Amino acid sequence: MATPSRSSLSRRHCKNGVRYSCAAEPYCYSSDPDPLTLPRSTSDTDLVSPLSRSTLTVSTSLYCIGQSQDILICWDIKEEVDAGDWIGMYFVDEVLSENFLDYKNRGVNGSHKGQIIWKIDASSYFVENETKVCFKYYHGVSGALRATTPCVTVRNTSATVSIYIQAVGLKKGMFFNPDPYLKIAIQPGKHSIFPALSHHGQEKRSGIICNTVNPIWKREQFSFVSLPTDVLEIEVKDKFAKSRPIIKRFLGKLSMPVQRLLEKHAIG
Known part of the structure; x- marks a missing residue:
């Protein structure tokens, strides 16, 4: 509630010069050198009871993508609510309501x-090993922020692949050696319990090794979610060349579980 202005308060004067308000008014004024101590308004922010504030809570402070149970978000809104109210997920330092990661x-x-x-x-929002986010509750009509959750750390297992690969005895064309390169992609495992997700299908390409059936790729690094x-x-594919359109571009393929790469990386 807004604090009323002093001009809105009716005042009366006594013969002795003491100014005071009527009995129904909560304020007293005095011309004495030692004025009365006035009580603070209970509408001050620092005096509001936690029970009277809107709250938005989250069931965990650490979420591991693909491993943790789904998050439970609970709200207790003291102000006006509307059917159009919504909750957004944000980076912890985001201040603009429209810059949500999801809602x-x-x-x-x-x-x-x-x-x-x-x-x-x-x-693509969670390419780092750990990302800190929070959730915010907004009023659908006014757009007012009602409540914010504490910080949640989102942990994502990412694979960083350092390429050192040698291919031996690639198929040679009738007149030309191939110009091989690598096409590297992340795909869901054959026996995975998870459906295809947005990060599946990521692709990277290596450099081209020209005119050889025994290429070696060294010191190439690729990061994947x-x-x-x-x-x-x-x-392994052959670089497309208009001078030899009938040459088959596919030269070979290798599949490896990400878990095996992580285990090898942990061993060193």
Whole structure:
């Protein structure tokens, strides 16, 4: 509630010069050198009870993509609510409501209290090993921020592949040696319990080794977002050349579970 202005308060004067308000008014004024100590308004922010504030809570402070259970987000809104209210996921330092990473409508029942399930999938937002996010509740009509959760650390297992690959005895054309390169991609594992996710299908390409059937790729590095259940596919292809259009470009393929790469990296 806004603090009323002093001009809005009716005042009366006594014969002795003491100024005071009527009995129904909460303020007293005095011309004495030692004025009365006035009580602070209970509407001051630092005096508001935590029970009277809107809250948004989250079930965990650490979420591992592909491994943790879905997040449970609960709200208890003290202000006006609307069927268009929504909850957004943000980087912790984001201040603009429109820059959400993901969002969900909180439901149409108009309740001041409720909960919603949230699953975080691997995406381009979570390319680092750990990313800190929070969730914010917004009023659908006014756009006012109602409540914010504490920080949640989103952990993503990523595979960094350092390439040292040698291919031996690649197929030679009738008149030309191939100009091979590698096409590297992340795909879901054959027996994975997870469906195809947004990070599946990432592709990188190596440099071209010209005019050889025994190429070696050294010191090439590629970073992928992945799950341990994913598969790293390495395909050897011949560079396309208009001078030899009938030459088959596919030269070989190798598939390796990401989990095996992680284990080798841990061993050193």
